[in-house]
Amino acid sequence: MTPAAPGDYVSPTLLIDGDWIEASERETQPVVNPATGRAIGVVPHATTADLDRALAAAERAFASWRHVNPRERGKILKKAAELMRERQEDIARLATLEMGKPLAEARLETHFACEEMEWFAEEGRRSYGRVIPGRLHDTRFTVVREPVGPAAGFSAWNFPIGNAARKMGSALAAGCTMVYKPGEEAPASALAVARCLVDAGVPAGAIAVVFGVPDTISRHLLASPIIRKVSFTGSVAVGKHLIKLAADGLRRTTMELGGHAPVLVFDDADIANALDMGVLRKFRNSGQVCVSPTRFYVQEASYKHFCEGFAERAGKIQVGDGLDASTQMGPLVHNRRRDAVEALVQDAVAKGAKLLSGGRRIGNDGSFFEPTVLADVPGDARIMSEEPFGPVAVLNPFTDLDDAVRKANSLPYGLAAYAFTSSAANIVRLGDAIEAGMVGINSFNISMPETPFGGVKESGHGSEVGMEGIDAFLVTKTLSVTV
Known part of the structure; x- marks a missing residue:
């Protein structure tokens, strides 16, 4: 560093x-x-x-x-x-x-x-x-x-x-x-x-x-x-x-x-593209982004492959001082933020979540925390309802579109939401059914100077x-x- x-x-x-x-x-x-x-x-x-x-x-x-x-x-x-x-x-x-x-x-x-x-x-x-x-x-x-x-x-x-x-x-x-x-x-x-x-x-x-x-x-x-x-x-x-x-x-x-953005990944999506973009956006600014993708719901047939791919990509992220040209993710803003993220991860693991990658603070200097991937996270884990505002991705499976929408809309927040699918029918239904002020379908680019930025519900x-x-x-x- x-x-x-x-x-x-x-x-x-x-x-x-x-x-x-x-x-x-x-x-x-x-x-x-x-x-x-x-x-x-x-x-x-x-x-x-x-x-x-x-x-x-x-x-x-x-x-x-x-x-x-x-x-x-x-x-x-x-x-x-x-x-x-x-x-x-x-x-x-x-x-x-x-x-x-x-x-x-x-x-x-x-x-x-x-x-x-x-x-x-x-x-x-x-x-x-x-x-x-x-x-x-x-x-x-x-x-x-x-x-x-x-x-x-x-x-x-x-x-x-x-x-x-x-x-x-x-x-x-x-x-x-x-x-x-x-x-x-x-x-x-x-x-x-x-x-x-x-x-x-x-x-x-x-x-x-x-x-x-x-x-x-x-x-x-x-x-x-x-x-x-x-x-x-x-x-x-x-x-x-x-x-x-x-x-x-x-x-x-x-x-x-605040938000707690869901990402719905369907079996018919370009999974590699969803992985590449999902990891990039999840760990941008160390996850300290109000529209950061956090709750990844993946259709059952693609779930295992998605979990493996996400963890592999997250494990390769170079963490360090932001002034170092090789750094891809910097520290959290302060130790309080790092400690809060660590507590959410520990709570999820204690309640049965699988830790696929990361999960630990880094070093003794600064407020660094590893890019972290959790899978099969139970609904009673705090991180399922509390915005982590840190470098943690939560992965869970879904069965069909109705199940995906229900899970996406299950929280009182509605700032941003994302979905990946090649089905025109899915795109139309998702655009109507997802409760969020900004919805990105096959893209995480939801904001430009010309477009309104804001949420619904809480x-x-x-x-x-x-x-x-x-x-x-x-x-x-x-x-x-x-x-």
């Missing part, structure tokens, strides 16, 4: 009203490189005064930013995307240092973040209304779309570059301002995105980036009448908590919450990206004019 040099990382700041504020006398917490287990910097916690200043600045900036022509707002977002491309290596390296993903994955994350920023820049120009003929000849109704107001954005640490671009980019494109709280585990990555936005011309106060104890930050922001919209990416439990806080002020919410409501991502920050106004 290649540890990061001490000079590779600069401790994060806060961004409030255009000022980059260092820790000073504020409380801090360490930022730890999960590949080494060593602290590489500290992140400052925002004080109550900091949050109040950010709120006041967001309110003030909204009064002018909402009236900036969408084309001009788009130019700023496009310039920010250009700057992100120019700074890709530095930004990607920050993400690898902070949360461990291989540098190649961090580069891809930066690339897609740029594409989404450019999409927001263009789509913001298409917030069209409509004209409705009145019932009286001298009356006309006009429907217009307007920015909802200052927003609060919260997101997890697993895609620190992409989440930052998605939250702040969509709000700004719609004409809103945002106070954004990323995960404290990967603060500098999010700040690098904010830096590109500021350098591109986003005015002071239009975006703020703050850190601190999540519940303290969220309670303070959502208690303010200034905030009119909440956008959250993270766990189901926290999402429910934020919805309750938002309800007091009837604030609009977009909730992109995986949340509303969508990010696509035209829906802009719409989430707009309200509708009807004007009745009589002349």
